[in-house]
Amino acid sequence: MERTFVMIKPDGVQRNLIGKIISRFEDKGYRIVAMKLMQVTRDLAERHYEEHRGKPFFESLIDYITSGPVVVMVLEGKDVVAGVRKMNGATNPAEAAPGTIRGDYALDIGRNVIHGADSVESAQREISIYFKEEELLNYEKVTEKWIY
Numbered sequence: 001m002e003r004t005f006v007m008i009k010p011d012g013v014q015r016n017l018i019g020k021i022i023s024r025f026e027d028k029g030y031r032i033v034a035m036k037l038m039q040v041t042r043d044l045a046e047r048h049y050e051e052h053r054g055k056p057f058f059e060s061l062i063d064y065i066t067s068g069p070v071v072v073m074v075l076e077g078k079d080v081v082a083g084v085r086k087m088n089g090a091t092n093p094a095e096a097a098p099g100t101i102r103g104d105y106a107l108d109i110g111r112n113v114i115h116g117a118d119s120v121e122s123a124q125r126e127i128s129i130y131f132k133e134e135e136l137l138n139y140e141k142v143t144e145k146w147i148y
């Protein structure tokens with residue numbers, strides 16, 4: 001089953017959105033296979049966002065991601081990478097559709113509440129940056145026979 005990496009960014013934690021965001025993913029039918037609250041170091045943030053190194057927003061992005069605790073998780077499900085990107089909405093909340101997380105909860109591109117990996121390859125890379133193999137749990141939920 002496909003997996004993705006998701007982060008509730010520091011603004012999402014500070015604004016009490018953890019529960020609402022996790023509920024959206026649970027309601028959709030995705031299975032949480034790993035999850036933790038953590039403080040991201042500059043080194044970790046720079047590795048996560050290394051594709052953006054050198055861009056004008058890079059330093060402010062690293063400041064933002066390291067500005068307070070985040071919730072990181074691994075979600076599993078059919079086409080979960082693309083599905084989570086759709087649920088998150090456009091990068092710039094001004095362009096994110098109502099009903100998406102950024103469309104409903106954010107106003108500014110520099111405070112856009114949520115991250116989701118942009119491909120299966122990115123997901124694998126990001127999962128390995130944030131989680132140890134033994135933190136990823138294998139289990140089944142009885143409700144899943146009503147989802148698939």
Ligand code: RTP
Pocket residue numbers: 057061090091109110111112114115116117118
């Ligand atoms: P993310 O990686 O956080 O899920 O966001 P994304 O794929 O939708 O967007 P990406 O291009 O990867 O950008 C990463 C994060 O950098 C900040 N950003 N600021 N022009 C700007 O000021 C700008 N562009 C990007 C956003 O926080 C974005 O989520």
Ligand code: MG
Pocket residue numbers: 116118
């Ligand atoms: Mg991205």
